Amino acid sequence: xxxxxxxxxxxxxxxxAQRGQTVAAALLAGGVVSWRTTRSGGRPRGLFxxxxxxxxCLVDVNDDRGVRxxxxxxxxxxxxxxxxxxxxxxxxAQ
Amino acid sequence: MSTAITADVAVVGAGPAGMAAAxxxxxxxxxVVLVDAGPAMGGQIYRAPASGGAASGLGAASAGxxxxxxxxxxxxxxxxxxxTVVWHATxxxxxxGTSGASGTGGEAGAGGEAGAGGKAGAGGEAxxxxxxxxxxxxxxxxETGADGQTEAAGEARTRxxxxxxxTPAGEAGFVLWLxxxxxxxxxxxxxxxxxxxxxxxxxxxxxxxxxxxxxxxLPGVTTxxxxxxxxxxxxxxxxxxxxxxxxxxxLLPTAAALTTAGVRVRAVLEANPAGPAAARAALLxxxxxxVAEAAGYARVLARHRVPVLPGRAVTACHGDGxxxxxxxxxxxxxxxxxxxxxxxxxxxxxxxxFGFCPALELSRLLGCADLPQPERPAAAVWxxxxxxxxxxxxxxxxxxxxxxxxxxxxxxxxxAGAAAARSAxxxxxxxxxxxxxxxxxxxxRARRFAAALDGLYPWQAGWLSWPEPETVVCxxxxxxxxxxxxxxxxxxxxxxxxxxxxRCGMGYCQGRVCGPVLQQAVAVAAGRSLSAVxxxxxxxxxxPVPLGEVAEMIGPAGA
Numbered sequence: 001x002x003x004x005x006x007x008x009x010x011x012x013x014x015x016x017a018q019r020g021q022t023v024a025a026a027l028l029a030g031g032v033v034s035w036r037t038t039r040s041g042g043r044p045r046g047l048f049x050x051x052x053x054x055x056x057c058l059v060d061v062n063d064d065r066g067v068r069x070x071x072x073x074x075x076x077x078x079x080x081x082x083x084x085x086x087x088x089x090x091x092x093a094q
Numbered sequence: 095m096s097t098a099i100t101a102d103v104a105v106v107g108a109g110p111a112g113m114a115a116a117x118x119x120x121x122x123x124x125x126v127v128l129v130d131a132g133p134a135m136g137g138q139i140y141r142a143p144a145s146g147g148a149a150s151g152l153g154a155a156s157a158g159x160x161x162x163x164x165x166x167x168x169x170x171x172x173x174x175x176x177x178t179v180v181w182h183a184t185x186x187x188x189x190x191g192t193s194g195a196s197g198t199g200g201e202a203g204a205g206g207e208a209g210a211g212g213k214a215g216a217g218g219e220a221x222x223x224x225x226x227x228x229x230x231x232x233x234x235x236x237e238t239g240a241d242g243q244t245e246a247a248g249e250a251r252t253r254x255x256x257x258x259x260x261t262p263a264g265e266a267g268f269v270l271w272l273x274x275x276x277x278x279x280x281x282x283x284x285x286x287x288x289x290x291x292x293x294x295x296x297x298x299x300x301x302x303x304x305x306x307x308x309x310x311x312l313p314g315v316t317t318x319x320x321x322x323x324x325x326x327x328x329x330x331x332x333x334x335x336x337x338x339x340x341x342x343x344x345l346l347p348t349a350a351a352l353t354t355a356g357v358r359v360r361a362v363l364e365a366n367p368a369g370p371a372a373a374r375a376a377l378l379x380x381x382x383x384x385v386a387e388a389a390g391y392a393r394v395l396a397r398h399r400v401p402v403l404p405g406r407a408v409t410a411c412h413g414d415g416x417x418x419x420x421x422x423x424x425x426x427x428x429x430x431x432x433x434x435x436x437x438x439x440x441x442x443x444x445x446x447x448f449g450f451c452p453a454l455e456l457s458r459l460l461g462c463a464d465l466p467q468p469e470r471p472a473a474a475v476w477x478x479x480x481x482x483x484x485x486x487x488x489x490x491x492x493x494x495x496x497x498x499x500x501x502x503x504x505x506x507x508x509x510a511g512a513a514a515a516r517s518a519x520x521x522x523x524x525x526x527x528x529x530x531x532x533x534x535x536x537x538x539r540a541r542r543f544a545a546a547l548d549g550l551y552p553w554q555a556g557w558l559s560w561p562e563p564e565t566v567v568c569x570x571x572x573x574x575x576x577x578x579x580x581x582x583x584x585x586x587x588x589x590x591x592x593x594x595x596x597r598c599g600m601g602y603c604q605g606r607v608c609g610p611v612l613q614q615a616v617a618v619a620a621g622r623s624l625s626a627v628x629x630x631x632x633x634x635x636x637x638p639v640p641l642g643e644v645a646e647m648i649g650p651a652g653a
Contacts, residue, residue: 020144025328046313050320055602
């Protein structure tokens with residue numbers, strides 16, 4: 001029987017989520033509403049369309065940069081970080 | 095490396111339309127491959143909970159999904175590819191010198207019944223390959239690099255031959271290029287990366303329209319669809335004190351679901367006025383089951399004292415780092431804020447939705463003609479009474495043909511699936527007519543309801559006065575509202591010109607969010623019709639795919 005909760009870190013802070021939840025759902029459930037800033041205006045962004053269309057919710061997970069948090073399930077041990085990338089698998093801004 | 099899979103009928107999208115199409119075709123003996131971005135069947139409306147859905151193909155409690163559709167999860171003729179998107183597609187090249195995308199109109203029969211006895215698949219494919227290599231005869235081929243495409247297709251053919259799989263009845267001349275839901279070529283998750291089919295059903299649905307207002311890009315402001323998806327699939331809410339705002343039949347169920355989940359919905363704001371209640375009732379009264387459904391939502395909201403306010407909208411959101419307050423305005427009939435009517439309420443989330451826009455990416459890539467919608471942004475896919483598009487072998491069902499809800503989608507899906515089976519050579523016209531007769535009767539009624547409902551929620555241009563000059567319109571490229579008007583004033587006369595000048599629609603989402611907004615803004619500013627200024631839905635790649643993934647998939651050109 002697999003356990004129902006998984007553990008991950010967000011910017012180094014340990015959080016937990018229900019198995020199968022997306023990264024976005026896990027972050028929102030943990031009270032995090034924003035996990036990216038825009039590259040030009042530095043404006044905070046989080047979940048918007050929720051179904052993979054808008055790319056507002058880009059986040060870095062382990063070695064993958066700029067993945068859509070609303071689509072990617074969170075796994076036990078994932079390192080989730082505020083996105084500093086310019087896009088999916090794109091160049092890093094810093 | 096390519097791995098290919100072959101089907102009689104490829105169905106793209108596993109919402110009600112796609113599931114129904116897959117069932118109809120599979121029931122007629124077709125080998126169906128059903129491609130869908132989600133982890134489980136059901137689409138946006140019958141969305142499954144995240145835990146437990148993937149194993150069965152259906153969610154453990156994909157709430158509300160009719161039993162007749164649930165059959166799709168276990169049907170032996172349906173091969174479901176979850177978590178998979180189509181990022182490119184090509185049509186068969188049927189004759190030398192003919193553009194596959196647009197010039198096959200006279201060959202409808204060849205892709206249909208006659209296809210079964212026509213030329214062998216291998217010969218036809220080799221011919222197509224030569225054409226592509228020689229001159230890039232298909233428009234799509236030119237855009238992606240013909241050599242690599244031919245190479246990949248050739249390798250796929252070899253593998254298919256080695257696998258010795260079941261041979262489809264017709265020529266599997268359509269090629270759909272697959273990636274996983276994150277946009278990575280399917281090699282990353284061991285799935286097939288090419289799908290070849292005799293016929294294609296487009297059931298890709300629609301995307302939600304959200305109109306811009308100051309602060310709409312603050313965290314905590316989401317689409318109503320996002321709130322629904324979060325709640326249904328993830329069991330999570332984005333806020334605990336919220337407004338549900340916009341226009342259309344999605345607002346009430348969203349608000350009712352949130353309320354039931356314990357969220358304090360401060361109000362539901364419908365931009366359109368209530369209208370004469372009697373006229374409204376007379377219009378919808380014949381559809382008792384729909385009226386009962388709406389009444390159910392209204393009862394939930396009334397029980398929790400959630401006000402449903404017509405003629406009002408959220409016209410601004412405020413907060414530092416996230417939404418904290420929202421401005422509610424009373425609206426005129428054409429959605430202009432009534433001066434002095436503004437009031438602010440404290441919220442931690444706003445869920446906005448202004449209806450839906452048919453998703454045309456795949457239909458346009460395959461060369462299917464549009465059906466213009468004069469009153470709405472974008473267009474729908476043109477189709478005949480058998481859901482056939484202007485391209486032989488390609489069928490469309492559901493919201494792509496015009497937003498009309500789940501019931502119409504499902505009924506269109508059955509017809510499209512049966513028509514695709516006929517096109518693939520699995521059924522002849524006599525049985526096809528008989529098979530679809532009852533569905534057509536239901537479809538007439540369902541479309542009548544959809545049209546009546548649609549008439550209650552017109553899209554009005556008064557929202558153009560909601561954004562301020564500094565309001566971000568294009569969320570990706572952070573293009574400001576003022577830049578759009580300035581571009582038109584400088585002579586840009588259509589959305590493509592404005593995009594080129596401002597970068598509006600050139601970011602991550604490729605105009606999927608701002609496209610409908612830009613279309614109406616440009617139309618009004620330029621004094622032209624919506625269809626005259628165009629839209630942003632034509633894309634050589636249907637979904638963003640890292641170039642590295644593509645390169646890895648097709649290998650060195652000419653190798």
